[in-house]
Amino acid sequence: MKKQLARGSRKRYLAERVETEDEFRSAREAGFRFFQGYFFSKPEIIKQRYVSPKHIVAMQLFQEVCKPHVDFVRVEQLVAKDVALSYKLLCFVNSITERIEVPISSFRQALVYLGQDRLKIFVSLAVASYISNHKPKELYNLSLQRAQFCQLTATRRKFDEHKDQAFLIGLFSVLDAMLDISLDVIVEQLPLTESVKEALNKRLGPFGELLNLEECFEKADWQGVQDYCELLGLSYEDVARDLNEAQRWSQETSSLV
Known part of the structure; x- marks a missing residue:
């Protein structure tokens, strides 16, 4: 198997159902390039209830973009506080945006x-x-995959x-794993409606069920995907297409930065 997965091979393999760090390391050492599993959305043992100082500006930015009417003057001021973050944002804009004639600076x-x-x-x-x-890339x-999947599926009336x-709901669903802070603590610091908080914390409502569906996909629990499709009144074929598109988009987008 390891010979088949040799890094020199043109084929790229996906390791599914990666549930622990040991499994992740073993799969990576074996030559897998892509990984999927619940391990990546698990936070480490929680030791703090507050955002670390180095992430305060990041949380302030999340607070701003959650507002119905974003104050972009305030966003610009926050971005300017952190050179690395400002650089990363401009890299994103110039890498992902199509048909830019003059670089955005x-x-x-x-x-x-x-x-x-x-x-x-x-x-x-x-x-x-x-x-x-x-964290592991x-x-x-x-986080990108969940965000894009939620956005693609949200075109339905439900x-x-x-x-x-x-x-943002999809993106925020793994903030606990990114920051190693309980998700309920994080969302209380963001200007979200109660129903959005319940979707994130308790997986309630249509978006909560949609996140459960996505997690079934991450675990390769195909029966679970089917069950949530039926619960939400969604076509399995449409959901499979959106999931695959979200996965493709996330890999393509993350490779640009």
Whole structure:
């Protein structure tokens, strides 16, 4: 098997159902390039109830992008406080945005070029990448995958109530693993509605069930995926397409930064 997975091989293999750090290390040593499993969404043993000082600006940015009407002057001020974060954001904008004739070199230029809705997503992506840089890259990939899957699925009427926050709901669902702080502590620091908090903390409501569906996919629990499709009234074929597209997009996006 290890010979088949030799790093020189042109084939790339996906290791499914990675549940522990030992399994992750063994699979990586064996030559697997892609990984999927519940291990990546598990926080380490929680030892703190507050965000560490190095992540305060990141949390302040998350607080801003969660608001219905984002104050982009405030966002620009926060981004300017951290050179590394500012650089990462501009890298995102220039790498992912198509058909840029002139490189974007400032936050204000990015706002004019992208518009508020798209820039809000770019800020969220950059902040998530920034706070997860000490974690396995697969965790960041997973956050992107969940975010994109929620956004793709939110076009259905059942998800109308919070469709504008679908991307953030998916992204925030792994913040506990990124920050090693209980998710209920994190969401209390963010200006989210009670129903969004319940979706994240208790997996209640349509988006809570959608996150459960995504987690079944991560565990390769195909019966669970089928059951949640039926519960949500979604076509299994449509969901499978969205899941595969979200996985492709997350891998492509994370490779750019």
